Amino acid sequence: MSEMKAFDFQAWSHQQLALIEQSLDLWVPHEIGGSLGSSMRYAALGGGKRLRPLLCLAARHSMRLLGEVGHESPCLDQAALRAACACELIHSYSLVHDDMPCMDDDVLRRGQPTVHVKFGQAMALLCGDSLQALAFEILTPSESLVPSRVQALLCKLLSQAAGHAGMAGGQAVDLQSVGVVLTQAQLQAMHAMKTGALLQASVMMGASCSHEGALSESLQTSLLTYANALGLAFQVVDDILDVVSDTQTLGKTVGKDAAHDKPTFVSLLGLDGAQAHAQTLHQQAHEALLATGLKDVRALGALADLVIKRKS
Amino acid sequence: MSEMKAFDFQAWSHQQLALIEQSLDLWVPHEIGGSLGSSMRYAALGGGKRLRPLLCLAARHSMRLLGEVGHESPCLDQAALRAACACELIHSYSLVHDDMPCMDDDVLRRGQPTVHVKFGQAMALLCGDSLQALAFEILTPSESLVPSRVQALLCKLLSQAAGHAGMAGGQAVDLQSVGVVLTQAQLQAMHAMKTGALLQASVMMGASCSHEGALSESLQTSLLTYANALGLAFQVVDDILDVVSDTQTLGKTVGKDAAHDKPTFVSLLGLDGAQAHAQTLHQQAHEALLATGLKDVRALGALADLVIKRKS
Numbered sequence: 124m125s126e127m128k129a130f131d132f133q134a135w136s137h138q139q140l141a142l143i144e145q146s147l148d149l150w151v152p153h154e155i156g157g158s159l160g161s162s163m164r165y166a167a168l169g170g171g172k173r174l175r176p177l178l179c180l181a182a183r184h185s186m187r188l189l190g191e192v193g194h195e196s197p198c199l200d201q202a203a204l205r206a207a208c209a210c211e212l213i214h215s216y217s218l219v220h221d222d223m224p225c226m227d228d229d230v231l232r233r234g235q236p237t238v239h240v241k242f243g244q245a246m247a248l249l250c251g252d253s254l255q256a257l258a259f260e261i262l263t264p265s266e267s268l269v270p271s272r273v274q275a276l277l278c279k280l281l282s283q284a285a286g287h288a289g290m291a292g293g294q295a296v297d298l299q300s301v302g303v304v305l306t307q308a309q310l311q312a313m314h315a316m317k318t319g320a321l322l323q324a325s326v327m328m329g330a331s332c333s334h335e336g337a338l339s340e341s342l343q344t345s346l347l348t349y350a351n352a353l354g355l356a357f358q359v360v361d362d363i364l365d366v367v368s369d370t371q372t373l374g375k376t377v378g379k380d381a382a383h384d385k386p387t388f389v390s391l392l393g394l395d396g397a398q399a400h401a402q403t404l405h406q407q408a409h410e411a412l413l414a415t416g417l418k419d420v421r422a423l424g425a426l427a428d429l430v431i432k433r434k435s
Numbered sequence: 436m437s438e439m440k441a442f443d444f445q446a447w448s449h450q451q452l453a454l455i456e457q458s459l460d461l462w463v464p465h466e467i468g469g470s471l472g473s474s475m476r477y478a479a480l481g482g483g484k485r486l487r488p489l490l491c492l493a494a495r496h497s498m499r500l501l502g503e504v505g506h507e508s509p510c511l512d513q514a515a516l517r518a519a520c521a522c523e524l525i526h527s528y529s530l531v532h533d534d535m536p537c538m539d540d541d542v543l544r545r546g547q548p549t550v551h552v553k554f555g556q557a558m559a560l561l562c563g564d565s566l567q568a569l570a571f572e573i574l575t576p577s578e579s580l581v582p583s584r585v586q587a588l589l590c591k592l593l594s595q596a597a598g599h600a601g602m603a604g605g606q607a608v609d610l611q612s613v614g615v616v617l618t619q620a621q622l623q624a625m626h627a628m629k630t631g632a633l634l635q636a637s638v639m640m641g642a643s644c645s646h647e648g649a650l651s652e653s654l655q656t657s658l659l660t661y662a663n664a665l666g667l668a669f670q671v672v673d674d675i676l677d678v679v680s681d682t683q684t685l686g687k688t689v690g691k692d693a694a695h696d697k698p699t700f701v702s703l704l705g706l707d708g709a710q711a712h713a714q715t716l717h718q719q720a721h722e723a724l725l726a727t728g729l730k731d732v733r734a735l736g737a738l739a740d741l742v743i744k745r746k747s
Contacts, residue, residue, distance in 0.1 A: 279586075
């Protein structure tokens with residue numbers, strides 16, 4: 124480890140965030156379909172923590188130090204950046220659709236009017252649909268930019284995470300859980316689909332941007348365990364913040380889960396129990412990172428810390 | 436041409452349709468996310484002309500006779516079948532979202548209640564979202580089934596056709612054209628995005644399932660011209676049927692365009708003018724097929740005939 128330079132997460136994430144914002148600005152279209160382009164940019168460029176793209180780039184970072192040399196590296200950096208932005212676009216589209224009146228009916232997101240409030244419901248629907256398609260579009264540039272093998276793998280991982288067995292499926296379960304008493308296992312299973320699948324995909328897509336044809340089974344398992352713990356911790360903290368934070372800090376309406384009679388980790392475990400659970404998951408995430416055997420997992424570790432400590 | 440067997444389009448399309456239905460039945464999930472799976476099956480397996488998958492398989496058929504031999508053929512047949520179903524899933528999702536109250540607010544589709552009427556608006560939203568993701572999921576099976584090169588290309592063509600510069604973008608333009616006087620050029624440009632892009636993609640995706648790394652530029656141009664003429668003819672006939680047909684034959688509410696003050700080819704050219712325009716486009720499609728230089732374009736030709744002669 125002696126040759127390893129000290130890792131400055133602040134500097135690293137600052138640099139990555141700049142790259143992400145710059146790329147999204149480039150890839151999300153300006154003027155198209157009347158106000159469709161504007162609504163897409165409003166949804167995708169309006170801030171946010173960019174947790175998914177950071178996870179993706181952190182996973183790529185951890186793989187890169189496997190001693191990667193050779194001509195594929197710029198292609199793999201490009202692939203990881205596209206994967207990072209594609210994950211964020213899927214996340215953005217899900218927020219747009221989630222906020223619509225027929226779903227959560229939210230008027231505020233990141234302190235701003237939601238897309239349907241600003242552009243109307245029909246445009247919000249098309250905005251979300253277009254953001255999903257765009258995610259796959261940026262994953263499939265010309266072959267000279269990203270090898271076909273990687274393009275196909277990234278599309279596979281993302282579509283599985285976004286669809287019926289992942290994010291959208293989890294939202295459907297969530298929808299049908301209103302007013303229903305869930306066990307902790309059921310609640311965790313729902314969140315593993317609803318938010319966990321895309322967070323996991325962010326990690327696995329970043330890790331897949333490597334020279335290895337496929338990841339070893341043990342590395343895959345450890346990374347999945349890390350992502351799973353982080354994803355659940357994220358949701359537990361979300362539930363805690365919905366109770367202890369205020370609308371201004373959070374940038375979205377607080378107390379909505381309780382008002383909608385939705386099961387949460389706080390309603391199930393109590394506030395103290397939820398906080399203890401978050402700590403346990405945090406520790407699990409770090410243990411899984413150690414088990415990867417990767418030389419430098421500091422960016423992934425710092426992101427796990429961030430998820431626990433976040434205030435919004 | 437002497438060695439060419441007589442082509443029985445009825446028999447060919449009957450066989451292809453069976454394959455398409457069987458594959459969709461296999462690939463669209465059963466039980467997942469409460470009623471999400473049911474809503475997806477309701478939307479995707481509820482009949483329809485299957486024009487897009489047939490175009491895709493017809494294009495593959497026309498390419499196959501370039502003298503294809505070798506180990507890749509079963510993979511390319513598999514790729515074309517997946518491409519065909521993926522195009523249909525994108526079409527299905529667009530109908531589900533299009534029918535929602537915030538869009539066209541339609542209660543009837545193929546003679547049955549629309550998805551949001553049967554499953555609720557929130558589930559219809561998630562159903563469409565999941566169908567879009569599923570399209571990309573079935574395009575990216577294991578590499579042993581479909582070569583990565585083809586997977587990546589199919590995802591690229593489909594995402595471009597579905598997104599902001601294609602179908603969804605066209606719907607956004609359509610949305611903002613209500614009560615606006617469009618020129619014929621503007622109306623055609625809107626439909627080229629709204630319905631044309633996915634019809635074109637169906638043809639190009641099928642043609643891309645071939646040994647050729649990339650299609651020659653002249654072949655590409657001819658196929659695009661064919662698809663473009665067919666797509667516009669489809670829309671002109673749609674506008675004509677909206678006026679001359681009845682709700683029972685059509686399986687959806689007729690007269691809605693006029694009621695919503697939407698520009699159509701009939702409102703622009705009159706009924707006779709629209710019918711003449713459809714004939715011209717029909718002829719253009721056949722001329723473009725001749726110009727491809729492909730040996731057997733009979734399935735593609737028969738589909739152009741079908742589009743013109745359809746009564747629903």
